[in-house]
Amino acid sequence: MKTAAELAAAVASGEVSAAEVTAAHLERIAAVDGQVRAFLHVAEDAAAQAEAIDGKRAAGEPLGPLAGVPVAVKDLFATVGMPTTCGSKILQGWLPPYESTVTRRLRDAGAVLIGKTNMDEFAMGSSTENSRFGPSRNPWDLGKVPGGSSGGSAAAVAAYEAPLALGTDTGGSIRQPAAVCGIVGTKPTYGGSSRYGVVAFASSLDTPGPFGRTVLDAALLHEAMSGHDPLDSTSIDAPVPPVVEAARHGDVAGLRIGVVTEFSGDGYQPGVMARFTEAVELLESLGAKVTEISCPHFKYALPAYYLIAPSEASSNLARFDGMRYGLRAGSGSAEEVMAQTRAAGFGAEVKRRIILGTYALSSGYYDAYYGKAQQVRTLIIQDFDAAFGQVDVLVSPVTPTTAFRLGERVDDPMAMYLADLCTIPADLAGNAAISVPCGLADEDGLPAGLQVMAPPLADDRLYRVAAAVEAAFTRRWGHPLLAEAKGLKGLSSQ
Amino acid sequence: MSITRDEVAHLARLSRLALSDEELDHLAPQLDQIISAVAQVQEVAADGIPPTSHATGLTNVFRDDEPAPCLPPADALSGAPAVESQRFKVPRILAEEP
């Protein structure tokens, strides 16, 4: 299967039609998604979308940069004509009467929105096991999780069901699935891509971002989806950083790279650390100047996140009450119907976080919990500022382990939360961060990712580093990492 | 113990979640564990540290007082569990607005 960059070029040149490309991917989805379960909904009009692109090309009209390229969409982007469930029973079958800015921009860029992907309910989780419609599976090993909350999107890309996918990253929900599925995933600078039409989990943290099998692919999607949106007050009014340009010119000579001291040690799978260490050595061999940087408050990032995010979520999810849309369950007064609807419509993790958030915001507890967490957030930003005063990017593993087994952490919320250890700080600070594959762990042959973090609006720096790493590793391995996915070989054809 | 089962039940009521006894039995100890863990933030000395509510540093983002197209009523009401007289029909409300 071609990459998105190759497909876009092929469609633009006429070498292949958009209809053929879409048909091939729909076939692939039909062949493998029964096992991968990446998709909650396949677009009924995918072929029609592709035909429209071909029509434009035939009429000599200008095509967008992603014309004819299929993109899978995490099911929390509002899409007209396709349901938006957020992985929840409370929105099962909900057809939004409006479109998110990001998906509209992709349509304008000529992309074919091929379907909506599975996710942890309302983006709360690290494995997709919190989806009320069943978990997705890791194409590398169908008994393992694809990560979360954007697990469906990551699995779809890793299984070649779509070359590109949209996700959102709040505590690591793009980077962690990318790492455990052996693909590239980016959390753009917060505010770099519009949240209008993205169902909110934690408003001050949610960042829509791209998945791709290659660094260039992710950059293409990153660029097409990003930019200021007057409908989103938190959207940054500045040019999109030149990420595609950077992805085409991977180079780390002279770059100052900081290894975060705190992200190592106990709890980190040795195979993951080994691949990370190799990646750092590789960067050094490519001319980067590597030092160790301590970010002392990073160890409080996890507890701060698990106060701030649930607090915002408890408020964001209050609107789901059965009065205006979605599930209405139970009987009696409005108050009773609201409570019964929410009890029936929400899963356990969502309920846990709503209660946690309500607690943290309660009068009497606000200062010690939510208020304190926001102060910790300031300290983490200060740690980043100090670090970026000395280095251009920070690196770390993306997540302490490779993909864990389905069912392994489902009854242990705290164990599940630990998957976000390394990814959370960038979310709290609003920085840009990327996960790029850096090899397979010896213990289980499963992928590990290298996390690169940059200051806000320096997203291009991520792609410069990631492209250099990808090129060097691919040369070393002789093939892209995904070629080694045993699970993929088990998935029929292609 | 950071949080009791009764407190969890109270919070559930506040957030309009009709939890069963079984759910409460299951969730309460988990929440207790989680709250103990997140209470770690209190270890951080933060006197004089301002809280961050917005990471971007943006201020004064406005729109002009200009009309924009709104939804046709049919779209606004699409998805409504019950509709009457072009309004959202909701079950009887017990209490007055707070």
Next chain:
Amino acid sequence: MTVTYEEALQRYEPVFGLETHVELGTRTKMFCGCGTAFGAEPNSQVCPVCLGLPGSLPVVNRVAIEYTIKIGLALNCTIASWCRFARKNYFYPDMPKNFQISQYDEPLCTDGYLDVAVGGKTVRVGIERVHLEEDTGKSLHIGGATGRIQGAEYSLVDYNRAGIPLVEIVTKPVPGTGLAAPEVARAYVTELRDVLRALGVSDVRMEEGSLRCDVNTSIAPRGSGEWGTRTETKNVNSLRSVERAVRSEITRQAAVLDSGGRVIQETRHFHEDTGVTTSGRSKEEAQDYRYFPEPDLVPVAPDDAWVKSIAASLPELPSARRARLIESWSLSELEFEALRNAGALDVVEATVARGASPADARKWWLGELARRANDAGTEVSSLPITPAQVARISELVAAGTLNDRLAREVIEGVLAGEGSPDDVVAARGLAVVSDDGALLAAVDAAIAGNPDVAARIRGGRVQAAGVLVGAVMKATRGKADAARVRELIMERVSS
């Protein structure tokens, strides 16, 4: 045990406060571009944002901020240099997100005052804060007897109103008003309404809900130095209700305390028909709204230049206008109040601007025109006669072309649509007869027709001339100048 209001005030001192919500007259809603027109079809002025659909986001209406700063400046407040919106979290079907975007501990304006004139005295009502929030939708409660929540089977919700910008103005507690508490409360709302109208930020119609008041009332034994428990009264929908609600609450609380009970901190509902309040919801357990800064909005930081330009654009406020007119027209407080209460300030000022004397302008608008407006069930300002026309009529009277009686006929003609004052005078032939020749005939006729009266006048009873004047006025259908007629009579009777 009942007690009268006056009895209550002998033993207790009242303290009151007012929370007023004002719907701003912006073209669009607070956080989205939906229209704000009153009376549109249900759910026809809504969008994903004001419906709170999943994924929607608010964006602040700049003009709403400007209007709020205007209000704060007019109320002598400090304008915040940096403030945030906050979420007020609670569940209620008329709130689409089940939280209201409002302001909590960082209101846009704080610490001001409004001077209110009551019975010739000035009371300074402190303003605690002025902040911005979004309005909720409206519910119809179906199935109950009264259309209220109690006994309803279900409700129907219209979100057209949801998201309209609402300014909340909270006073500091107002003590020391004694018996006048109800009047002061009413006067405050009246003055506030006039300020808001002068600023052009709202049409402030209490009957349409664009101005809503909640009244807080408490009493404490005279001289105790303490403040009592306060209640909040809602559903106060007119100026008169403000006065009645304060009065009724003071009286009710006094009766409670007199009988040894205690006043419960609660929300009460005011009833227009009975003029009393009934218990609504207990506020004993204060609602925890779990306020936190609104993460979907960034802080508002009005800079000096913006605030100064808004200040420079403030129109003359009612208090300044009052001071100016009292001085330049030499009015008493009561005379000014009369003008203001009749809604005649604008038309009188405009009439004076057209050349009439203030006294004449007031005389016509508060006299003949006010009477006619009353009869027609309308406001003086709505009558089909302009200040320029009234000034012309006044001018004609001063010139002697018209007398008061004729002037009233001209007014009638103008109101009836017969044209300008000059048109009416010409068409109806209403000019004062000033030609002595024409008058002499009538004078002679009157003298001839009333010989005994003429004799009495010759005999020294000068007052008797009044009869002859009357006769001449009748004969000329009022078009004579009475003073001149009298002169001519005196001349002719003795000749």
